[in-house]
Amino acid sequence: MKKMITAHVISIGDEILFGQTLDTNSHFLAVEFAKISIELIQISAVQDKKKRIRNEILSSPADIIITTGGLGPTRDDKTKYVLSQITGKALELNDQALKWTQDYFENTVKRPMNKLNRNQALVPIGTIPLHNKMGTAPGLWTEFGKKILICLPGVPHEMKFLMKNEILPRLIERFDPIFIFHEFVQTYNIAESELAEILTQFEKNLPDHLSLAYLPHGKRIRLRITGHGDDSQRLKNEIQEQIEILISLIPAMNFLSRGTLSLTELTATALKEKNLEIATAESFTAGKIAEELTTESGSSVYFKAGIVAYSPEMKEKLLQVPQSLIQEKGVASAEVALAMAHGARNICHSDIGISSTGVAGPNPDSFGTPPGVAFIAIVSDEKEKVYSFHFPELERIPFTKKCTDLAIQKLYDFLR
């Protein structure tokens, strides 16, 4: 009989808490648990201290506890010792795990293993080692009380390999969790509070096993309907019905899309549908716009080419921007932005040209234009548009990121 199964992800490592490493492992695991309807109720990052790790594991209310990190060969790796404490079982050299490590060294590392690598085959008695074909630390699976405790290495590709090949198959076979489904609708250019006012009654009317959430992303808001139930088809239908009602309530001009497609994905789709080719001419964004436009597979259908012309000299040489114009208007100007976009379009024989020019800083450019000034131009054979922005408060990286996002946003509006 189906029941709710809960999980708790614990990332072990001072580097996360010192702000030296961004924890992306937890996000990957969250995505994987969502796929099999296991409800992740908490993610924790804790220090490399036995006491902190043990407390977090023992105080967890979840059915499944999965740790990442602390399985390496060095002294700052403590997970296995905690596992031994919790299970009350001593560490012993596990022949199976030792064989795996030996094979890995013979076939992959191609150097003799040392004592520290041998120690990676130490496993608490009764704990099941899991074959990590990507590295030297085996995964670990143990059960205490009614709980399952899984320990994975922190190196992302090793952790992912074990999750996909060893953990998920076991969990799917073992549990029959109730279904958790999500559906999304995206809005555009409407404030969260405005939307919430429109949807107050809709939300009140939702049945208990369905819930609405607001996820703002800049000018977009993702509306998520989440449902719990043990009849897959029925639940999907119920959510679909509510999605239809939701869409009918959103002002047409503010409706962006069903699902969670990003503006980049929506723009790529629009280019394909309209059968248009595009070329980029970038200065300070230095390839970011081209990169955005090519994240989708099949982008070669609509992405013709991109030119990153950093210096005024290169803008003339590669994009046919007259030096006279640059001298007269300055390299960060609406006129130069337009000339760059036209240049890219002409040279690459594309339908659309998009350009960026500006000053990423930290210093003003040679024309005295201050950091944070940016121009984005978009041209086709029917129309040309140029947009100017000023973000004096943003540093180099966030500034280029922001302007790249705006370029895609404006391109989407241009195509819409």
Place this chain on the structure above:
Amino acid sequence: MKKMITAHVISIGDEILFGQTLDTNSHFLAVEFAKISIELIQISAVQDKKKRIRNEILSSPADIIITTGGLGPTRDDKTKYVLSQITGKALELNDQALKWTQDYFENTVKRPMNKLNRNQALVPIGTIPLHNKMGTAPGLWTEFGKKILICLPGVPHEMKFLMKNEILPRLIERFDPIFIFHEFVQTYNIAESELAEILTQFEKNLPDHLSLAYLPHGKRIRLRITGHGDDSQRLKNEIQEQIEILISLIPAMNFLSRGTLSLTELTATALKEKNLEIATAESFTAGKIAEELTTESGSSVYFKAGIVAYSPEMKEKLLQVPQSLIQEKGVASAEVALAMAHGARNICHSDIGISSTGVAGPNPDSFGTPPGVAFIAIVSDEKEKVYSFHFPELERIPFTKKCTDLAIQKLYDFLR
């Protein structure tokens, strides 16, 4: 008198646990706490449920508890109600907070406030509202028992604004934490276990208030020495002494750098020092290499230009790659990679040309080359190098990322 001050960051939001949002707020806060030597002992992501939020706050051992998220105007925002429960104080309309929200609407949103926005000015009695100039939800500061509880909105730029302008100044004034310093040394092309064997004795000899950590990043390992102490200069000196010993123990060929500079930063430095200019010719990496090379400010000194030539046609037009060569060898080939690199170098009159060509997939290219095949070429007037890779297991995005990293790595070796 100095003492250890601890903090606990709690991110509130189902979207993180469903794997729909990567939590970057916690990372930002971790970096800020590290700067002022407040020891972050845990990061937690919890569900939008009052009970879960309350339990996590009440069970925290930290001196300072800081939450992000759940302060919005909608029904799925519950943080303030939890705060009211914990402090045992009712919510009341806070005149100061209301004024801020009104001003924000008048000056920024430029539309009348609705009831939901008014509710954002509800604050538990005795809790101090903090002026959020970036949005409609004020930050909140309250104290219960010996603890400080701070609640910030989840929208990153609002959270960052409040942390920098309202929270950090108060914490710095209030506390005098013992110093926590870190110094790094980076190694290259040596396995963690090999390194650990070399450093066993060094680590044993470290005084108790200093610790060594291993942070592997691909072919790099960051060695971190962390020290705690109340005499700033003395602690810095002690760490420096140990860093010198550490470096003396690392085989010269495996020593990469002091500090944490990435390979991109080290490459940028090498280009500047050698006074070399570079141009990029990219196919499937589509601007990623150019973007990497321009992340550093002052990159215009060494970055000449970049060309993203996706189609064979564009490779000929923009990079002077003979169609005959493409037809003969295939677009994903060592020969074409070299021709592209030379093309970029000639057209842009740069000292160095670097190129990428390959198949990102998911499908083979028109020459039947399978996904996962990549060639990177680097040329100067003295030498030319071409590297071939095959990652059949990697999907489109990780594949281009991996090859971009390898391009930078090979460029660094090329310059070294």
